[in-house]
């Protein structure tokens with residue numbers, strides 16, 4: 077007989093299915109490769125971006141969209157080319173729950189779509205050698221929750237898909253506090269830091285406590301202590317916020333979420349928007365103070381029904397443009413994020429033109445892809461067991477999340493072009 081616990085939830089589901097996501101990335105304004113001067117003290121540790129304009133592996137870097145393209149609006153169109161990789165490559169080590177094909181997902185239609193931004197814009201197919209050139213001598217860090225991890229695993233698989241020699245493939249390195257990959261041929265590193273709140277905190281767990289403990293005014297040192305080594309940061313947050321939480325500020329409890337039973341908590345809040353905003357602001361300030369640039373919005377989930385009550389994501393096609401709007405909690409999180417980025421941009425100006433923030437908004441393109449989640453195929457032979465779990469938050473690999481990395485690459489190219497024009 078277990079003790080009755082008022083906070084008990086389905087832990088398996090909980091641990092695997094975050095509910096909300098916010099993903100942010102920064103990109104240091106790359107210095108033109110001709111101008112190698114270190115202009116600000118905080119660049120002294122990170123290496124300036126060096127682009128070999130003389131060639132990519134086969135020629136020149138293509139700037140597909142020299143005029144600023146809005147990648148956030150568009151539609152999914154059929155594309156028979158299919159993905160760059162599959163889970164059988166030895167360089168592609170994805171989490172099993174996202175290896176939908178290996179888990180038996182029979183319908184592979186979801187692999188044959190490409191994002192077509194509005195107007196004359198096109199999103200080029202991901203080119204691993206261009207990406208590698210852009211990160212030569214650099215360290216790109218993904219910080220956040222399991223969606224950040226989902227994205228970097230997609231990136232690793234995409235980078236591993238080229239036909240170049242072994243030295244250009246990402247290899248795991250041992251690093252305390254993160255997962256780290258090194259690409260020998262380009263002296264580049266990629267890393268993933270688990271930090272779902274960005275600030276310091278502990279997630280609720282099966283062993284207890286059954287609520288999050290979040291220190292809203294302290295950045296999580298796990299990633300922040302390595303900031304000096306990072307040249308680009310992709311952040312995601314949100315998925316772990318919508319559960320019972322105790323918030324601390326100034327060393328004592330400031331408020332509580334979804335914990336009406338707690339007598340010692342004097343201030344109960346109804347939603348996590350302010351805490352999320354605060355956590356984001358602390359993270360942004362910390363980064364700006366070290367360095368900065370570009371931000372990406374969050375990826376909605378697609379449970380029809382509630383995630384912990386047998387919610388599913390059964391759609392097998394993208395939504396069409398106009399069929400689905402960004403609304404409710406999705407819209408609110410996106411708004412908070414946009415606002416905080418504007419504030420952060422103002423702050424970044426104090427550091428001169430070399431620090432820039434750009435928003436990369438993947439909310440809509442993600443929202444239109446309910447068919448890209450593992451759903452029941454998060455586990456092998458899902459229908460063999462009595463309880464079928466569904467994951468409508470993460471993305472199958474390969475899958476729509478590959479597109480985010482394509483956009484990331486275009487933004488990186490644009491920044492390089494921009495810095496050359498200055």
Ligand SMILES: *[C@@H]1O[C@H](CO)[C@@H](O)[C@H](O)[C@H]1NC(C)=O
Nearest residue numbers: 126127128129130131132133
């Ligand atoms: C640029 O690429 C060419 C051809 O791959 C190579 O020979 C040259 O060393 C590269 N330059 C730099 C600065 O990496």
Ligand SMILES: *[C@@H]1O[C@H](CO)[C@@H](O)[C@H](O)[C@H]1NC(C)=O
Nearest residue numbers: 132134135136137138203206
């Ligand atoms: C590399 O250059 C070749 C020749 O100009 C071009 O066809 C190819 O698309 C380029 N690749 C990238 C990634 O820019």
Ligand SMILES: *[C@@H]1O[C@H](CO)[C@@H](O)[C@H](O)[C@H]1NC(C)=O
Nearest residue numbers: 160161162163164165177237
């Ligand atoms: C996976 O990729 C490999 C190498 O590109 C290919 O030989 C294989 O047929 C692919 N498998 C599937 C299931 O697509």
Ligand SMILES: *[C@@H]1O[C@H](CO)[C@@H](O)[C@H](O)[C@H]1NC(C)=O
Nearest residue numbers: 213214215249258263264265
């Ligand atoms: C990559 O990581 C290794 C091991 O931590 C480190 O020695 C190297 O300086 C890093 N390189 C870059 C460009 O960050």
